Amino acid sequence: MASAPPNDLRRFADWRLALKTILGFWLIYALTVVARALLGSDPLALLQNKLLTLGVGIVLTFLVYAAIAMFGGQDSSNRRKAIVAGIASFLAACAMAGLLMLADGKMRESKEIFRHTAKEGVVIFEQGNKIRIERTAAEPLVLTLPALKDIEASKKFRYAADAAVIWLFFFAAWSAFYLATIAQAQALRAQRRAAAAETAAHTAQVRALRYQVNPHFLFNTLNSLSSLVMTGRTERAEEMLLALSTFFRTSLSLNPVADVTLAEEIDLQRLYLDIETIRFPSRLKVAIDVPKDLEDVRLPALILQPLVENAIKYGVSPTSDVVTLTIAAEAIGDDRLLLRVTNSGSKAPPKRRGRRDSDRIEGTGVGLANVCQRIEARFGAAATCEFGPLDNGGFEVRLAIPRELHDG
Numbered sequence: 001m002a003s004a005p006p007n008d009l010r011r012f013a014d015w016r017l018a019l020k021t022i023l024g025f026w027l028i029y030a031l032t033v034v035a036r037a038l039l040g041s042d043p044l045a046l047l048q049n050k051l052l053t054l055g056v057g058i059v060l061t062f063l064v065y066a067a068i069a070m071f072g073g074q075d076s077s078n079r080r081k082a083i084v085a086g087i088a089s090f091l092a093a094c095a096m097a098g099l100l101m102l103a104d105g106k107m108r109e110s111k112e113i114f115r116h117t118a119k120e121g122v123v124i125f126e127q128g129n130k131i132r133i134e135r136t137a138a139e140p141l142v143l144t145l146p147a148l149k150d151i152e153a154s155k156k157f158r159y160a161a162d163a164a165v166i167w168l169f170f171f172a173a174w175s176a177f178y179l180a181t182i183a184q185a186q187a188l189r190a191q192r193r194a195a196a197a198e199t200a201a202h203t204a205q206v207r208a209l210r211y212q213v214n215p216h217f218l219f220n221t222l223n224s225l226s227s228l229v230m231t232g233r234t235e236r237a238e239e240m241l242l243a244l245s246t247f248f249r250t251s252l253s254l255n256p257v258a259d260v261t262l263a264e265e266i267d268l269q270r271l272y273l274d275i276e277t278i279r280f281p282s283r284l285k286v287a288i289d290v291p292k293d294l295e296d297v298r299l300p301a302l303i304l305q306p307l308v309e310n311a312i313k314y315g316v317s318p319t320s321d322v323v324t325l326t327i328a329a330e331a332i333g334d335d336r337l338l339l340r341v342t343n344s345g346s347k348a349p350p351k352r353r354g355r356r357d358s359d360r361i362e363g364t365g366v367g368l369a370n371v372c373q374r375i376e377a378r379f380g381a382a383a384t385c386e387f388g389p390l391d392n393g394g395f396e397v398r399l400a401i402p403r404e405l406h407d408g
Helices: 007-011 015-039 043-071 078-102 153-230 234-252 262-279 305-316 367-382
Strands: 114-117 123-127 130-134 141-144 259-261 284-289 298-300 323-332 336-343 384-389 395-402
Touching: 015 043, 015 153, 043 078, 043 153, 078 153, 153 234, 153 262, 234 262, 259 262, 262 284, 262 298, 262 305, 262 323, 298 367, 305 323, 305 336, 305 367, 305 395, 367 384, 367 395
Parallel strands: 284 323
Antiparallel strands: 114 123, 123 130, 130 141, 259 298, 323 336, 336 395, 384 395
């Protein structure tokens, strides 16, 4: 089994992101330098001198990143990272100012001349560290400013401090951008993990509810098969076994968390009803009313199964009268589907009209509660599950779900 990478390596896991941001920041700086150089009369000298600044700056910024990665800690709080970034930025700014002052004597002298006219009427020409003052009726006065290495230590410190403050803002700006970027990345990863966990929990819930249907159906069907055997109707029992095997081959091959079209769901119920018509050949009548334009609507597989079973268990089995079981579908507006499972002679356990699974369901404890929970898990508040007795003595379950069309 592969081992986890060392902590030192994991700390630099985002080095590609850091490198991109560093190069991006210094690219912006380089573009401003190029724009400034093109405005002058000696652009090559300025560009050559700034190459050192650019190279040193990239190295120092990467060292700031290394400090954040090493001392900020991969799993540390953003506050600690910010403190480390602040300290590292300050040290990098000081180093930048010091190195540039040390390299001042090796810089290429620019040929660019700046001309100023003073209020006193004299004209001042500035080129590098040389200043020439032209006066009326007098010889020009030429001055040479001392190099940085020749000035007093206190003044050197002041110049270095001024430069360090300027560079501090640059390194601090990069650090803030980098920390904001990784904070956003961490937040997005946390959101993805939460979404994945929620999806996994939802899938597990749907799968568990779907698996409840199998033992519920098997329990009722075996009771029906037992009744046929005990009453000596062996030929009908054999027919039921064949129909049962066909139904199981079809239903158990379905993905427990996948949807089927309404047409496929109706076909599954026809297979089951073929089994029950063998048991109740003269008492069960089936009516299915599904418009052609609704056949492609998607819904959870076997969502109607417990409803059809309950209609037979409580509507057909207890009576000797002919009972009509109706499965109907109709459109509600442009975006909803209403499914109705009705029997004309039910004496179902719920004595009052209910909604979702708030009423106590007798029998195996699955039935209506399973159906209501499954459509709530699948569609949320967009679906409703209502059931109750009818005025004529029958019983009806009404499912309203969004009309999601089959994508294939």
